[in-house]
Amino acid sequence: MTLCMSAIVGIGFLMKYTLISGQERWEIYGRNVELYLLGMDRHQWGMLHLILGFILLGLLVAHIILHWKIITNVYKKIIKEPLTKKTIAIVFIILCALLIVIPFFVEPEIETVKKGHGRQVTLVTNIKH
Template sequence: MKKNKLNLLLDAVLLLLTAGLAGGGFLVYYVLVPGREAKAIYGHYAELKFWGLSRFEWADIHLILCFIFLAVLFLHIVLHWKMLINMMKTCFRRTRYHRPIIFLLIFFTLGIMILPFFIQPEIQGRMPESSLHLLDEQIRIAPEQPVQIQNHNTGQQIKKSQSSTLSAVEGHKQEVDIDVNGRQTLREACIQHGISAKDLCSALHIPYDAKNERLGRIKRKHNLTMTYIKEIILQLKATSE
C-alpha cells in the first residue's frame, strides 16, 4: 500500500474513532444516566441499558476505543515523524529549541496519561467493618405471610412486628436517595453507607474476597443488577438502624 493511501486510511480510522469516543461519551453521560438521575427522570431507581449493555459496560467499550485510538495515533505520528521534525525546524529555524520543545510535549503528554494510575481517591465516611453483627445468609424482606401459632395474641404480635419492619424498610427506601455506582468497590460502598462488607457479600451470595472489586464488575460477574444491589444495601441499612 502506498504511503499516501495508508495516511488517508489512518486519517479515516482516527476520524471514526474520534466519533465513536464522542458518541460513547454522550451516550453514557446524557442517555444512560446513573440511578439518582434516573430516579429524577422516571420516578424510581432504574438500570438503563442500550443494546443490552449498561452504562458501565459502555464505559468499558469507550476505554477500549480509547486504547485503539492511542495506538492508531501513535502509528500516525511515527509515519509523519520526519514531516513534524521539518515543520518544527521551519518554525524555529533561528533557534535550537525545536528538539527540547518536542521532548517537553512528549513528556507532558505521557505524564497526563499516566498520572491517573497514581491518584489516590478520596473515601468519604469511615466505619469499621466489624461493627455490625452477621445477618442471615439470604437477606431479603419477604412478603407478609400468616403465622400459624396456637396463641392468638402472640400471632398478632408477630404479625404486627412484621408489618412494622416492612413499613420501616419501605419508608427508608423512600427517604434515602442512595448514592451507589459501579465504579465504587464493594468495600467503599459499605464504608460510605455504614454497613459491613461481610454482610453485603453474604446477602449477595458472593465470596468475601470480592470486597475489593468494583460493583460494576461484581454485577457482570455474578449476573446481578445495580438496582438489586442498592435494594440490598437499603435493607442492610434499615436492619442496622
C-alpha cells in the first residue's frame, strides 16, 4: 500500500509540476506544445494515476478485511456507549458512501466558448503585453 500511495503522489506531482496543463504550457513556452515523459503524455500519466488509485482502493479493502477483528476491538475499547458506537458507525458509513457516489450524480457547468474568447486568447493577449 505504501509503494502504491507513493507512486500515486509522485505521479500527481509529476502531472502538476512537470507535465503541466495546456494553459501553463502557453504561459511558459508561448505556444501550444505537448510534453512527454517516458513516451507518455499528461493524460496517459493521469490514467496510470487513476489505475493505481483503484489498486490502492482494492488493497485498502483487503487490509480492512484482514484486520477486521483488530479494528472492531479497538473501536469497542475507545467508545463504550452502544448508542454512540452505532451512531458514529452509521454517520461514518453514510459520509463515505456519499463521498464515493456523489461524483456520479453531479453535472458540470457548461459554457460555450465564443470565438475570440476563452483561456488561450486571454493567455496570448497577456503574453504579448
